[in-house]
Amino acid sequence: MTRNASDLLAPAVAVLLVAVVVAAVAGAWPPFVAVESGSMAPEVERGDLVAVTSTDRFPWGGLVGATEPGAPTRLGGAGDVVVFNPPNDGHRPILHRIAFPVTAGEDWTERADPALLDGDCSAIASCPAPHDGYVTYGDANGEYDQSAGIAPVVREEWITAKALFAVPDLGWFRVGVDAAVARAGLLPTAVGVGGLAAVTGGFGALLLGRIAARRRPSDERDER
Structure with missing residues (x-):
């Protein structure tokens, strides 16, 4: 963990x-x-x-x-x-x-x-x-x-x-966050953005882990 x-x-x-x-x-x-x-x-x-x-x-x-x-x-x-x-x-x-x-x-x-x-x-x-x-x-x-x-x-x-x-176009995230803060407040927006980042990071790490696991057996065969 x-x-x-x-x-x-x-x-x-x-x-x-x-x-x-x-x-x-x-x-x-x-x-x-x-x-x-x-x-x-x-x-x-x-x-x-x-x-x-x-x-x-x-x-x-x-x-x-x-x-x-x-x-x-x-x-x-x-x-x-x-x-x-x-x-x-x-x-x-x-x-x-x-x-x-x-x-x-x-x-x-x-x-x-x-x-x-x-x-x-x-x-x-x-x-x-x-x-x-x-x-x-x-x-x-x-x-x-x-x-x-x-x-x-x-x-x-x-x-x-x-x-x-x-x-x-890289400012759209900031524009969206500012709009969310204005509508929902700072704390709910921070929690929402943090949760989204955590979920996105988790899925990304999981995907990379599976790709690495799939490539590992073939790499081991190549070494033999």
């Missing part, structure tokens, strides 16, 4: 160790985020898993907007893609691209793309800019977040990480 328990726990421990190593390199925890909307399509789709790093981690440090000189090209466009969470918003963190930085009191619509605006500064709640920060947008959206009312001008301290690359 001890050996079987070790066999079941080994994959989980390996995954945890990989996550810890990635987090140490990236400087962010968790080092991956699951995408729950299509606002960054087509490069990043719902269900993708995005690797992230801290905003000051070498060599990815700093925040650069799409319109700034030397903007990095990641996830299908220019400018850093960041994870931010406006306080008192009541929604999940947002993964969107930085357009450009703004300063408090600035009419930032004067240097914005008119195609991503719905009206002039007087029609936008976040204009003039109420504080220093960033104008942001989702690649698949038709407006800046601040024009569409998705988010106010994003303060730098609201940004928790920046995206490096996306892996298609």
